[in-house]
Amino acid sequence: MAPIRFIHTADLHLGSPFTGISGLASAQRKKLADTVYQAFDTLIDYSVREEPDFLLIAGDIYDGEDRTLRAQYRFQKGMERLKEAGIPVIICHGNHDHLDGGWTRFELPGNVHVFDGGVTSHSFTVSGNKVTVTGFSYDKRHVKEAKIHEFPQADESSAYHIGMLHGSMDGDSSHAVYAPFKKEQLLSKNYQYWALGHIHLRQILHTDPYIVYPGNIQGRHRKETGPKGFYDVRLENAETSMEFIRTSAVCFDSLEVSCKGIIHMNELIDACTEAVEKYTAENDAVMAVLHLKDVDEHSAELLEGVPAEALLEAIQEAIESSAAEAWITSIIMEDAYSETRVSAIGEKISATMAEWDQTDWKRVLKDLYQHPKASRYLDSLTEEFIEELAAEAVPKIHKAMRAGD
Ligand SMILES: [Mn+2]
Structure with missing residues (x-):
């Protein structure tokens, strides 16, 4: 069979509001919210330039089930550019942009095939080869049941078979489980490639044949770290080669800064600025959490x-006058020096807090969130925000609860 080349992307999350990040000025928040669109434009620019045979987008094109007008308009424009370039696109919708949401209808151009709620196959011809892509869209938000049984066996040895599946591997408890599958189940279908979506961490689950999560195209909070992008895939019979193409306009990451030997604040500010400059020289812009480590007696004091x-303000100002494009979201002091002196009650409090789930946090912060004035200044209590709170609260408790103070 002649080789085929396609783009595999997923989890665009157009319209993502970036609400889980506290302490950002509204201009910064807007800039960040634009990064998903920048990443999307990079994907379209690349495709138009490189002319792959087709594109696969494996779900969560939109962040919300209402698919905001802006997000849909941008997506529609992107699809039109691909139509002009003669590139077909096959998409499915995931748990975020499921078919049961209420959204304003846009008419996508004829080069775009959208899978509906049932598992179906879509076939077309690329340089004389038949290509069959099988997939489905989420007909409701919570598709908890396995859909893999509905995928047909590859039945033609003279065609390329590709599966598109937005879901999670059975037993992966790190994410809400949607449309679960086992690796063996995917392999048993005899497809040449599995284009997965849903998990935002880029990962290759299997290489013969390839089973791939490309991850999302732009990180949206501090847990989605490092460069993000999509895969440019080439299949030739049973041979697969792929290249990661980066799209993220801003990386989320945590940077370590050693406090060893630091006795003056200007030295510390310089050390932080240098760490940020080094990172951005290699990775472009960054939203960083600074981890101050090796805190000794002098730096602790x-x-x-x-x-x-x-x-934070001083470091941010120093960075702004440097060449680096970076925002520091928080500073975490590895309190190794004082940690050893935490009292028993301090330990107990932080251990209890570690056990709290989202409901507990909501209960604890109820008074603040119900306060008519205070609530206006608070970010919504998302899981990310809770993690941020916890990360900042524990060192403060330890500091306040030192033994012998
Ligand atoms: Mn997603």
Whole structure:
């Protein structure tokens, strides 16, 4: 069979509001919200330039079930550019943009095939080869049942068979389980490639044949770290080669800064600026959490007298006058020096907090969130925000609960 070349992407999350990040000015928030569209434009620009045979988008094109007008308009424009370039696109919708949501209808151009709620196959011809892509869209938000049984066996040895599946591997408890599958089940279908979506961490689950999560195209909070993008895939009979193409306009990451030997604040600010400059020189812009480590007696004493907000402000200002494009979202002090002196009650409190789930946090913060004035200044209590809160609260508790103070 002649080789085919296609783009595999997923989890575009157009319209993602970036609400889980606290402490951002509204201009920064807007800039960040634009990064998903920038990443999408990079995907379309690349495709138009490189002219792959087709594109696969494995679900969660939109972040919300209402598919905001802006997101749909941008997507529609992108699809039109691909139509002009003569590139077919096959898409399915995932749990975020399931078919049961209420959205304003846009008419996608004729080069786009959208899978409906049942598992179906879509065939077309590429350089004389038949290509059959099988998949489905989520007909409701929560598709908890396995759909893999509905995928047919590959029946033609003279065609390329590709499966598109938005879902999670059975037993992966790190994410809400949707349309679960086992690797063996995918392999048993005898397809040449499995284009997965849903998990935002880029990963190759299997190489013969390839079973791939390309990850999302732009990180949206501090847990979606590092460069993000899509795969440019070439299939030739049983041979597969692929290349990761980066799209993310901004990376989320945590950077470590050693406090060893630091006794003056200007040294610390310089060390932070250098760490950020080094990262951005290699990876472009960054939303960073700074981890101050190797805190010794001197640096501990230095940090003790400074409110975290003031330190953050000073470092941010220093970065702004440097060449680096970076925002520091928080500073976490590895309190190794004082950690050893946490009292028993301090340990107990932080251990209890570690056990809290989202409901507990909501209960604990109820008064603040129900306060008519205060609530306006608070980010919504998403899982990401809770994690951020916990990460900042524990060192504060430890500091306040030192043994012998
Ligand atoms: Mn997703």
